[in-house]
Amino acid sequence: MNFIFLMDPLQKVIMEKDTSFILMLGAYRRGHKVFYVGNDGLTRRNGETLFHATPVIPQQVKENPFIRHEEQVLTESEVDAVFIRTDPPFEYEYLMNTWTLDLLPKRIPVLNSPSGIRTTNEKIWATQFDGLVPRTLISRRIADLLKFLKDEHEVIAKPTYGFGGQSVFKIKTGDVNANVILETLTDHGTKDIILQQYIAEAADGDKRILLLNGDPLGAVLRVHSADDHRNNFFSGGVPKAAKITARDQEIIDVLRPHLRKLGLYFVGIDVIGKYLIEVNVTSPTCLQEMNRLYDQTLENTVIEFAEKLVEDRRANAKMSF
16 A cells, blocks of 8 residues: 655654654555655645655664655555644644645545544643543633633643643742743733643653544653653653553543544543643654553554555445445
């Protein structure tokens, strides 16, 4: 099969950490052809989507993780599945690519569904599940934000479209920097941000759980460094083994039907204590950390699932004629 990976530039890939890399390697090892497509690699001509694709051979060589071949143009008939692995923020270029991928024939599965990604803001979407998420305010009004801080005494403040722990602040009542942090994050009241009650268990780390078609694939605890409150690996957090608790499973059971309905096959949820914090649908990470912690090859499970999606879509396409 020909697998397309729509993603950020290959030179950004960190071979020993990147989930996209290990998925590409898993696909290659299972005998598939792997193609890299950049954000500028989709075009639409006479009712058909074309892929400006670079064939790559992934290899576990830190200095050179990809052997690249000459770029070629693939038609829809030459593509079996597409993996969307570009990082947020969800800006016009990202949106344009999802619109284009929406027009693919139904026989070509896209992981994750472009329309599902558009529907699911990673930080806002989860707030509909009252009782699963901590107390939360989404606003750009400084007075409302300060009132929420006063009521909660300690909060986490973050932008609605951030990732990798960027621009995440912990603020306490009386913090002399509170006003300037809120002014900066909201761009002086012109952009909505998120405030959430601070959860004490965050001091012990936050749990990333990867879901495949709504079922748990694995979990890892991300623990912050001594000089930072953020647990994200991009911000210096380290991985530790974690188990999926009864509360985690309760959260998963609530999310599963929604994720399946939206075509969100490969998802990462973040849990702190008993609370759901985020639902990551764009380019979930932590697969390699789980592999190392539990001596597994979880990428094979994901690729096997993608293979079955392709086969099922082909069968359905034949039945429709």
